[in-house]
Amino acid sequence: MDEKVVYKRKKMKTSSADKAFTVINTIIMTLFLIITLYPILNTLAVSFNDGIDSARGGIHFWPRIFSISNYKAVLRRPGIYQGALITVARTVFGTLSSLAVNALLAYIVSRKRFLFRNQLSLFWVVTMYVNGGMIPTLVLFKNLKLTGTFWVYVIPGMVSAFNMLVMRTYMNGLPDALEEAAQIDGAGYMKVFVRIISPLCKPVYATIALFIAVYHWNAWFDTMLYNRNKTKNTTLQWELMKLLTSAMSQTGGSANPGSTKSDAITPIAIRAAATILTALPILCLYPFLQRYFVSGVTIGGVKE
Structure with missing residues (x-):
């Protein structure tokens, strides 16, 4: 009887501890x-709020004066x-x-029979810490006839030492017997x-693809450097940057000087609308790559 009582008491204590852990963990x-979603919901609320009213502050989860004038201002932007x-x-x-390029390079340096695999890997690691600087890079691209063209966005970023090394580490973990x-x-x-x-590298491919896609989608600095005056090669982020700068420079914070008070645009409202428009495609893409993302980062980042 004593042993049964002790067992029941231990079981009750264990159950109480589990319940306490569940409650604390849930809280x-x-x-x-809430902390994670609040910035997104707040930005969404500000983007749908009247511009002048947004400057007063105090908007949290829901717009105080609903308006789509912020999105109209962004979508009406020339270019x-x-x-x-x-x-x-x-x-x-x-x-x-x-x-494709990084996967091929990673496959080459991951093969044990390749003679200069260690030397090439070291060479690429050095490029992660040392570069020629902005002016020499600009001169190089100009001499290569890349400035003022669309391909200045694509060709210089084809090879990434970090992405290649992550893929190489992942490929090193694959059994050699498959290739043999x-x-x-x-x-x-x-x-x-x-x-x-390649079929076995889908997790790391998806992870690297997401990294690269986010970089290209958010890039604007290279447009300012190489295609500043080329309207046909402008990018979305560069146009939004110019719109936000214009909104901040206007008297009273309005991006449309001739607009009425009801549809006036302020920098905080423009910034919120631009943030939602630019983040939406990436948010839609991420769920399709989520199942590969964790395994790609974890396995590809560990070297045995």
Whole structure:
């Protein structure tokens, strides 16, 4: 009887501890969810609020005076649609080309039979810490006839030492027996890479693709440097940057000097609307890559 009483008491204590842990864990995760979602919801509320009223502050989860004038101001910006087209094009071409080039380089330096694998890896690591600087890079691109063209967005970013090393580390973890079996059956290196290595590298490919796509989608500084006066090669982020600068420089904070008070645009409202418009595509893309993301970062970032 004594042993049963002791067992029941231990079970009650364990159950109480589990319940306390569940309650505390739920509270912490709920607070974390609120902290994570609040900036997004607040930005969304400000973007749909009247511009002049947004300057008063005090907007949290819901717009005080509902208005779509902020989005109208952004979408009416001259060059915004051309910039969106170029941004989509550079994101697609840049992501695919960079992923293909880095995957091929990673496959080459991950093969144990390749003679200069360690030397090349060291060379690429050095480029992560040392570069020629902005002016020499600008002169180089100008001499290569890249400035003023669309390809200045794609070609310079094809090779990334970080992305290549992450892929190489992931490929090093694949069994060598797979490649040896394929070569016995007559497969060459390219066929092994396409038919065997690449299908097994989907997690790290998806992770790197997301990194590259986010970089290209958010880039605007290279547009200012290389295509500042080329309207046909403008980008979405550069047009939004000019719009925000224009809004901040206008008297009273209005991006439309001739607008009425009801549809006046302020920098805080323009910034919120631009943030929502630029973040929306990435937010829509992330769920499709989420199942690969964690495993790609974890496995690709660990070297045994």
